[in-house]
Amino acid sequence: xxxxxxxxxxxxxxxxxxxxxxxxxxxxxxxxxxxxxxxxxxxxxxxxxxxxxxxxxxxxxxxxxxxxxxxxxxxxxxxxxxxxxxxxxxxxxxxxxxxxxxxxxxxxxxxxxxxxxxxxxxxxxxxxxxxxxxxxxxxxxxxxxxxxxxxxxxxxxxxxxxxxxxxxxxxxxxxxxx
Amino acid sequence: xxxxxxxxxxxxxxxxxxxxxxxxxxxxxxxxxxxxxxxxxxxxxxxxxxxxxxxxxxxxxxxxxxxxxxxxxxxxxxxxxxxxxxxxxxxxxxxxxxxxxxxxxxxxxxxxxxxxxxxxxxxxxxxxxxxxxxxxxxxxxxxxxxxxxxxxxxxxxxxxxxxxxxxxxxxxxxxxxx
Numbered sequence: 122x123x124x125x126x127x128x129x130x131x132x133x134x135x136x137x138x139x140x141x142x143x144x145x146x147x148x149x150x151x152x153x154x155x156x157x158x159x160x161x162x163x164x165x166x167x168x169x170x171x172x173x174x175x176x177x178x179x180x181x182x183x184x185x186x187x188x189x190x191x192x193x194x195x196x197x198x199x200x201x202x203x204x205x206x207x208x209x210x211x212x213x214x215x216x217x218x219x220x221x222x223x224x225x226x227x228x229x230x231x232x233x234x235x236x237x238x239x240x241x242x243x244x245x246x247x248x249x250x251x252x253x254x255x256x257x258x259x260x261x262x263x264x265x266x267x268x269x270x271x272x273x274x275x276x277x278x279x280x281x282x283x284x285x286x287x288x289x290x291x292x293x294x295x296x297x298x299x
Numbered sequence: 300x301x302x303x304x305x306x307x308x309x310x311x312x313x314x315x316x317x318x319x320x321x322x323x324x325x326x327x328x329x330x331x332x333x334x335x336x337x338x339x340x341x342x343x344x345x346x347x348x349x350x351x352x353x354x355x356x357x358x359x360x361x362x363x364x365x366x367x368x369x370x371x372x373x374x375x376x377x378x379x380x381x382x383x384x385x386x387x388x389x390x391x392x393x394x395x396x397x398x399x400x401x402x403x404x405x406x407x408x409x410x411x412x413x414x415x416x417x418x419x420x421x422x423x424x425x426x427x428x429x430x431x432x433x434x435x436x437x438x439x440x441x442x443x444x445x446x447x448x449x450x451x452x453x454x455x456x457x458x459x460x461x462x463x464x465x466x467x468x469x470x471x472x473x474x475x476x477x
Contacts, residue, residue, distance in 0.1 A: 203368040208368060
């Protein structure tokens with residue numbers, strides 16, 4: 122069975138909703154400092170491989186702000202932890218360039234350790250927080266073509282267009298085509 | 300012999316100047332994503348331990364900007380890579396709070412794997428770049444009580460007061476007291 126390496130129950134539920142029968146592997150895997158999420162995911166898959174012989178998946182979401190020359194990128198977790206969504210929005214708005222790209226990459230490792238990547242991305246703008254502050258940077262990201270932030274949208278609308286959904290759909294297509 | 304895990308020749312020379320006979324171990328060790336440099340250093344020492352049975356040291360320098368709530372901290376390398384010293388200074392100055400603390404932590408691992416930490420720190424302010432752009436954030440950091448940036452100071456003056464010097468002096472005292 123497909124095994125999702127994560128400690129995050131929300132992400133697990135989202136992945137199960139899209140891919141069906143997926144089990145969780147909640148083990149400590151290190152997140153290395155790299156700008157390229159592929160390297161971060163590969164390292165996690167390699168570490169998780171010590172714990173399971175199953176088909177493994179790892180997901181990583183990055184937020185690239187043009188005004189910050191691509192930061193926070195894969196370091197988004199720490200920006201949110203220290204600045205909060207409002208502080209991050211203030212910083213980005215202060216640069217005069219609020220354009221941002223959210224990228225989700227899913228790494229899939231076959232039992233023999235071969236790794237493939239599936240990517241989804243969505244562009245938008247960083248705005249002052251709007252909507253419930255429940256999940257990460259959702260309140261400050263307004264996808265292009267919409268006038269609501271991710272946090273303001275109904276969950277099913279966000280899930281239809283999200284970068285994570287796109288990446289998981291690509292993985293799903295790949296798995297079915299085998 | 301004391302073995303310094305680093306790929307950086309400049310840091311090696313500085314450590315040798317202070318600690319005397321030190322050899323280099325230039326192996327790939329992963330830098331994990333953590334706010335606490337102790338965790339980053341411990342992970343590096345644990346990985347390096349697979350390559351050497353010697354007494355090992357690892358050094359990590361972080362830059363904490365009050366205006367950015369402690370960022371970039373241990374992620375300074377990526378801020379410099381993406382924003383450059385001038386871009387980082389602009390970002391910090393834009394927050395209205397330019398106070399910053401530079402912290403160097405040296406981790407020492409005995410051959411049996413016991414780890415001890417030695418810390419040096421210096422406070423100062425972030426300013427627009429001044430002096431030669433040779434080393435990291437030196438052109439934008441002006442230590443408290445001085446009117447020159449690290450980059451403008453003669454090298455020996457910087458080395459007398461630097462956070463790295465303080466940490467290495469503490470390690471030296473510790474090694475001599477054994």
